[in-house]
Amino acid sequence: MSAGEQWAGDRSRPEAELREGRVVSHLGQGLAVEDDRGEVVICHTRRQLGAVAVGDRVLWSTADRQQGRVERILPRRSVLTRPAHGGRIRPVAANLDQIVIVVAPEPEPDWLLVDQYTAACEHRGLGVVIAVNKQERIADRARVEQTLSVYRRIGYTCLLLSAHTGDGLPHLREALKQRCSMLAGQSGVGKSSLTNSLLPGRNLRTRELSDKAGLGRHTTTAAMLYHLPEGGDLIDSPGVAVFGLAEMTAADVAGGYREFREWLPQCQFNDCRHLGDKGCAILAAVEAGRVDAGRYERFRKLLAKMHLA
Ligand SMILES: Nc1nc2c(ncn2[C@@H]2O[C@H](COP(=O)(O)OP(=O)(O)OP(=O)(O)O)[C@@H](O)[C@H]2O)c(=O)[nH]1
Ligand SMILES: [Mg+2]
Ligand SMILES: [Zn+2]
Structure with missing residues (x-):
């Protein structure tokens, strides 16, 4: 019997007290879980529970007014993992449909990293979109187009964007509609800038969560899930999140x-x-x-x- 089943049989805490929620961020101090009304509650997890990832659908209970406790992870439709200490594997994000791989003229694109992401996505059955941000800064446009043509021929959607000028953003919005997507790529390519330019209330969640968790700063240190106005969710992730390869032959x-x-x-x-x-x-x-x-x-x-x- 698993810990979850055991718990379900515990009469002192009836199932009805459990509420469904979505993990929107993994903070140092706990998990940020959005409840069915869109309220964000900071939760900790049952010790026996496996690692919880951003995007996870969970059942949680209220321990006190301020804090909740995640009791169970609901079945995932997809999961991306990364290697962790001691040869273990940890989930990076759950229930994704696709990854948007962001590159930019600055920092210099790392196409090996791009291919690492595409291979991991293919292995996990996730879609891939390649987005070149800061397109107004591209010096050698022909070279970029040539590289992208390789990926287009393979079948990947490639977009030229600018979070600063707004170029190409309607295409990005279209690609993200009704799906759960995660932005991935080197630090400084503009993942958070793109996220902000797609959201009506800029930095809303970052600020709200920083306050709740007492971080007092607004940095991309943890992956964060946002709801898009057009429908669909977008996860902004920090720096180079290396994922997916740990379990591949x-x-x-x-x-x-x-x-x-x-x-x-x-x-x-x-x-x-x-x-x-x-x-x-x-x-x-x-x-x-x-x-x-x-x-x-x-x-x-x-x-x-x-x-x-
Ligand atoms: N010229 C130009 N600069 C941009 C654009 N988008 C983002 N930047 C700049 O690039 C820098 C990094 O942007 P971020 O959005 O913080 O990058 P990030 O990918 O979220 O970085 P990490 O959170 O460290 O992974 C900032 O100084 C942005 O102002 C763009 O379209 N054009
Ligand atoms: Mg960022
Ligand atoms: Zn061969």
Whole structure:
């Protein structure tokens, strides 16, 4: 019997006292849970409960007027994880539909990181949108367009945006509508700026939660979920949240490169590692110009980085 079931059988705390809520942030001091009326309550968790992530739907109870307690995590439709101390794996965000990978001319884009995100999303069945923010600052437009054309050919939506000038934001709004999305990318690319430019009440939740949790500062130190006026939710995450790769095998990584999939069955050997193996269909496709050489190079680097090559 799980801790949750045991608890459900406890007569002293009837099920009816439980309220449903959504975890909107993971603060140092506890969880920020939004109740069914849109009120945010700071909660702690039952010790036996597994790690709770932003986006989780939970059942919580009121311990006192100020604090709640998360009693149970409701089933997730998706989860992104990251490695944690002691070889453990922790959830980063739950119930997502897609990731918006944000890059910008400044800081210099890290396309290996982009591919790491896309592979993780493919593995978890999440959609991908690639957003180039600060587009008004792009010096070599042709080069950016060329890079994006590789990702467009694979099938990913690519947007050129500016949180400052508002360029492209209607397209972003459209891509986010009715979905739960998370912004991911290097620190300083403008994830929070984009979030703010999409919300009517700027920084509302950041300020409210900072006050409630006694942080007294407004920084992106924790992932935070916002409701979009058009419907749908947006999670702003801090800095480079590395996620998704912890539970992937080398074969999962290859499968995470969507454009490899049509070639994979044609490799001569079932256990082909696509690293120069004899009769490798991926390598042949790269040489024939059917698969982008840059993506393949980064596939090799990603395997090496994950100690799978
Ligand atoms: N020129 C220009 N600057 C921008 C734009 N969007 C954001 N910035 C600037 O980029 C800097 C970083 O923006 P943030 O929104 O804090 O970046 P972030 O991705 O949330 O960073 P972390 O929270 O550290 O991960 C700020 O100085 C912004 O003013 C844009 O469209 N154009
Ligand atoms: Mg930020
Ligand atoms: Zn192969």
